[in-house]
Amino acid sequence: MSAAPAYRRLSVEERRSQLLDAALKLFAHRTPEDVSLDDVAEAAGVSRPLVYRYFPGGKQQLYEAALRSAAEELQHCFDEPREGPLLPRLSRALDRYLTFVDEHDTGFSALLQGGSVVETSRTTAIVDGVRRAAAEHILSHLEVTDPGRHLRMTVRMWITAVEAASLIWLDEEKQPPVEELRDWLVDQFAAALAVTASRDPQTAALAEKLAVDG
Numbered sequence: 001m002s003a004a005p006a007y008r009r010l011s012v013e014e015r016r017s018q019l020l021d022a023a024l025k026l027f028a029h030r031t032p033e034d035v036s037l038d039d040v041a042e043a044a045g046v047s048r049p050l051v052y053r054y055f056p057g058g059k060q061q062l063y064e065a066a067l068r069s070a071a072e073e074l075q076h077c078f079d080e081p082r083e084g085p086l087l088p089r090l091s092r093a094l095d096r097y098l099t100f101v102d103e104h105d106t107g108f109s110a111l112l113q114g115g116s117v118v119e120t121s122r123t124t125a126i127v128d129g130v131r132r133a134a135a136e137h138i139l140s141h142l143e144v145t146d147p148g149r150h151l152r153m154t155v156r157m158w159i160t161a162v163e164a165a166s167l168i169w170l171d172e173e174k175q176p177p178v179e180e181l182r183d184w185l186v187d188q189f190a191a192a193l194a195v196t197a198s199r200d201p202q203t204a205a206l207a208e209k210l211a212v213d214g
Contacts, residue, residue, distance in 0.1 A: 016054050019044050023066045028104040032063050067123055071130045074100055078137035086141055086210055087186055093137075094162070094182045101166045102178065108170060134159050142206060150200035158189050 010018065022044035026035045037059055041048045055062040077096035080089045101108050135155050139147050147155075162185055169181055176184075190210075197204040 012054075015050075019046070019051060019054055019062070020066055020069050023062050024069060027063070027066055027070075028108075032059070035059070037062070064122055064126070067126050070100075070104070071126050074130050075133040075137075078134050080137075080141070082141055082143075087190065089141055090138070090189060091182060091186050094185055097162070098166065098169075098178050098182060101170065102174065105170065108166065131156065131159050131163075144202075144206065148200065148202045150196050151203050151206070154192050154196045154203065158192050161185070161188060 019040065023035070023040050026039055026043055037048055037051050040062065041051045044051070051062070052058070055065065074097065077100060078093045080093050082089070135152070138155050138159075139152075142151075144151065165181065165185060169175070169178075193203060193207050193210070197207040
């Protein structure tokens with residue numbers, strides 16, 4: 001008879017990661033109000049007191065930690081090598097972003113758009129940090145070190161549009177197909193730059209460069 005595998009005690013970081021992973025999976029498909037610490041404990045296969053040991057602040061602390069984890073994952077969506085034409089790079093970043101939205105489904109709104117009773121100034125700051133980081137990534141891809149007000153606003157408005165489109169896409173039962181949504185959003189970015197270029201010399205020069213680069 002083969003011996004049973006030896007029990008391995010998880011390190012503090014491993015246990016915390018296990019609990020966060022369980023919480024994220026629950027928050028991905030249910031609003032924070034509908035998730036209890038008992039739910040998290042059951043999903044992780046541990047006791048409720050153990051969850052409290054790692055998150056003594058209760059569900060609020062656990063939710064904020066899960067939100068930070070989701071925010072970090074979303075920020076990494078825009079990590080793309082600065083090689084080749086811009087718009088294909090943007091397409092690849094959007095592929096990762098929309099995959100995150102798809103996998104987190106109905107919880108996307110609760111995790112990233114607020115509207116929850118557990119929303120605080122801290123959670124709002126975490127979400128805003130995702131938007132700002134995405135804007136910085138895009139400006140970096142545009143190779144703009146000193147963006148003017150018009151260009152900054154254009155990029156940030158487009159990021160807001162991406163968020164809104166993602167929520168509407170979920171509400172519309174994930175239609176149109178995700179590839180079509182991605183291409184549509186890329187086209188909207190190019191169109192937004194073109195509109196801003198008509199009144200801002202910096203954006204006009206950038207749009208011209210992008211047209212030459214293809």
